[in-house]
């Protein structure tokens with residue numbers, strides 16, 4: 005048996021194990037973290053015993069061991085590949101800290117095992133929360149309620165305006181109020197399966213467990229959820245779920261949940277426990293002795309740059325869908341916070357997993373600034389079609405033919421044709437890819453060629469216009485406001501758009517990244533949705549993280565690291581970070597080239613959408629990577645940002661975000677290239693069945709892919725966290 | 741693609757809170773009627789940038805009519821006058837060729853201009869912080885179905901809760917009153933059973949804060965309701981007055 009010991013003069017753990025020649029040997033693991041050290045130690049031992057069993061020659065084993073010693077992180081993976089025939093192997097960088105024991109008991113046991121911070125000591129701690137969406141607002145409020153001092157930051161003029169506000173459909177919870185057979189286990193099962201077996205079972209189970217508390221919490225805050233006449237909460241089924249577990253507040257669920265969290269946050273601001281910094285943008289994360297201890301921000305009104313230190317930093321900064329330029333995300337959504345953290349050493353997990361939503365309003369022209377989602381529920385009663393022949397589509401595009409004049413025999417209801425049992429209700433990714441396919445064949449029906457019909461005429465004939473109006477009236481109104489077209493008379497046109505990003509900062513079971521003291525919650529982390537998120541589950545995850553998980557798990561880190569003074573913001577780490585931020589801003593302003601930040605953003609989006617969007621292939625991804633390098637070079641040579649840094653300067657803000665997206669886009673392509681399989685939102689053309697359906701490769705790719713930054717100009721390194729499924733059996737999806 | 745319009749814009753430009761500000765005129769040529777109003781401004785801004793000028797600063801985020809960020813007075817009306825529509829949801833097909841469009845920021849002393857069309861609405865946040873909540877700690881709450889809420893009450897609470905906090909009501913009011921905004925929040929919370937224990941405290945605190953922040957008094961002209969993108973009803977102001985009156989009688993220091 006291998007064991008760990010400490011030596012007096014060394015910060016590292018030492019591993020005692022039996023060498024191939026039978027002697028007891030002691031070696032440094034070069035790790036200060038005991039868990040990581042243990043992993044490395046097991047490698048030593050395994051290598052030694054394999055060598056003994058003559059799987060490896062002794063010399064090979066010795067080399068292996070010295071390799072581990074030299075370059076612990078990247079090598080272990082390679083070494084493992086050689087010894088055990090289980091290729092995707094967990095890197096020691098990624099210790100998920102999943103508690104032992106049966107899945108139902110893990111969270112409770114873990115809560116009990118976590119170190120607690122004494123109530124009287126909580127007020128000695130400072131915590132920074134960046135973001136005031138569902139995740140950030142709920143976390144900041146809950147931490148303050150517990151007694152911690154919180155500084156909370158957002159880029160909007162009020163925390164209430166975070167992008168969470170835009171969610172329409174609803175929030176899942178395993179309440180089983182409908183008595184239709186729902187349970188924590190079923191929600192867990194559906195989420196793991198929906199995520200196409202690329203999420204961590206233990207995290208998902210916990211999410212399903214705390215989902216029920218979320219609804220209680222929100223109802224107590226006064227969130228006006230939809231009710232039945234008896235006064236109890238109403239539910240609907242959502243996104244193909246077979247039970248009704250979605251809670252909603254008209255079509256404004258995100259808004260109402262966020263206003264609930266915002267009210268809790270406001271209360272703490274009023275009490276002085278949270279200091280809110282609005283219109284303030286995070287531009288860097290500061291590490292002191294390898295631990296996250298602060299941030300550098302810019303006041304977007306005055307341009308002032310300031311440094312803030314704390315005992316821990318929580319990022320709740322949302323998703324990165326705007327790397328595609330056009331998406332359903334709010335204009336300001338960005339990757340800056342998580343990308344800066346990545347550049348400071350936090351691993352970025354599964355960046356290639358993006359969700360494309362099939363029912364959005366198509367692009368109307370070059371002026372398009374963002375896309376609007378039309379609720380998925382429309383597919384319950386609308387039929388998707390395009391003309392069978394491209395020539396008819398062309399006539400429609402030129403305005404020579406109206407859709408109502410296309411005879412039935414000339415229409416291709418392609419989802420009903422290809423997927424007779426699911427028809428128009430196939431999952432988001434399948435519906436999206438098929439729309440793209442028919443449009444690529446020249447059968448699209450809007451002027452850009454990128455749009456298909458969602459036709460309600462059969463439903464109107466069947467149940468009458470009034471019934472359709474009752475169900476979807478507000479959506480039809482919204483559609484008319486944007487397009488000027490009446491969907492009761494003409495079929496709607498829809499096209500897929502980027503909607504959600506499953507990737508994010510890698511976090512362990514405690515929601516802490518591999519950088520101690522740096523936590524990531526909500527859409528900003530990678531944890532619970534695997535390769536595909538189910539409808540109504542993002543709101544659930546954001547609030548689960550913020551109200552019920554992080555407030556406990558952060559205590560473990562804080563208790564361990566103690567409440568000594570926060571690092572001095574005059575220390576060199578802080579001053580250096582500020583200097584780097586200032587240099588970047590000066591650089592952006594001094595290029596004085598010809599192109600606007602938006603024009604770069606648009607071009608970036610186009611490259612990403614074409615090569616790393618709905619479907620991907622090796623040559624496209626490779627060409628995108630090189631195109632992005634060129635674009636980045638042009639950006640830094642030909643960008644035009646007018647104005648000053650000491651004032652409200654929206655071009656400067658945008659330029660900063662675009663510069664991060666330009667780097668990050670490449671990481672997404674790298675990840676998509678590495679993942680030689682199709683799963684969830686990631687579709688590799690090379691890995692599909694002859695019918696064009698996704699082909700997952702569980703043998704080789706059942707892992708979380710987390711990237712470690714190795715300095716500008718160097719290739720990032722991929723680390724793998726193996727995913728093990730003990731509860732849910734892996735199966736291949738089929739919607740035929 | 742829609743039709744193309746040629747327009748003249750008169751836009752308020754102001755460098756910062758101290759600057760006195762002025763109108764400047766711009767041509768907006770070939771504006772596609774399928775554009776949203778803010779996309780039209782985006783295009784004008786791209787042209788300004790290409791001419792080496794500073795673009796017009798304006799606020800927006802969701803561009804879906806839900807976050808309440810966009811805030812501009814268009815031809816004298818906050819959000820531009822299409823019923824139940826925020827500026828970001830307004831589309832250019834509402835305008836005709838050759839028009840001159842005047843664009844200004846919200847004007848109210850409680851909402852100081854920060855630059856061009858961007859204003860500071862943090863006074864709204866401070867009103868919320870004074871009492872716009874139900875005091876519950878995370879985790880210490882009963883089961884959601886333990887407290888039934890009549891559907892009618894829940895629906896009415898939802899009508900009030902739809903307020904997006906944009907401030908158009910203040911911008912439209914000749915007294916710059918924030919009554920519709922405060923009434924919406926108070927009504928939402930006092931219509932649900934969970935909001936009852938703090939009902940009076942809340943009314944007193946929020947109204948007091950509203951006055952402190954420099955919002956004017958309400959003379960029930962109804963201009964707020966007319967511009968409110970969420971069509972929040974004036975009835976909520978009547979409800980709030982009752983609420984405040986009751987609270988004053990029972991708890992207040994007059």
Ligand SMILES: Cc1cc2nc3c(=O)[nH]c(=O)nc-3n(C[C@H](O)[C@H](O)[C@H](O)COP(=O)(O)OP(=O)(O)OC[C@H]3O[C@@H](n4cnc5c(N)ncnc54)[C@H](O)[C@@H]3O)c2cc1C
Nearest residue numbers: 135136137138139159168173174286322526527540542543
């Ligand atoms: C149109 C739409 C509809 C949706 N509908 C649903 C639905 O029905 N059900 C569902 O479950 N999910 C839905 N989603 C997904 C869901 O809304 C989001 O995933 C979720 O709200 C994200 O919450 P969050 O708290 O992680 O981040 P956000 O709400 O995005 O908040 C991010 C916060 O971080 C701040 N921030 C970001 N960057 C910086 C920076 N650099 N510096 C300082 N602050 C920063 C922002 O100011 C903001 O406060 C929908 C999404 C969209 C786009």
Ligand code: SF4
Nearest residue numbers: 903904906907909968
């Ligand atoms: S009441 Fe209407 S106009 Fe006033 S802030 Fe709320 S949504 Fe805006």
Ligand code: FES
Nearest residue numbers: 801803808810828
């Ligand atoms: S930008 Fe969100 S409401 Fe207009």
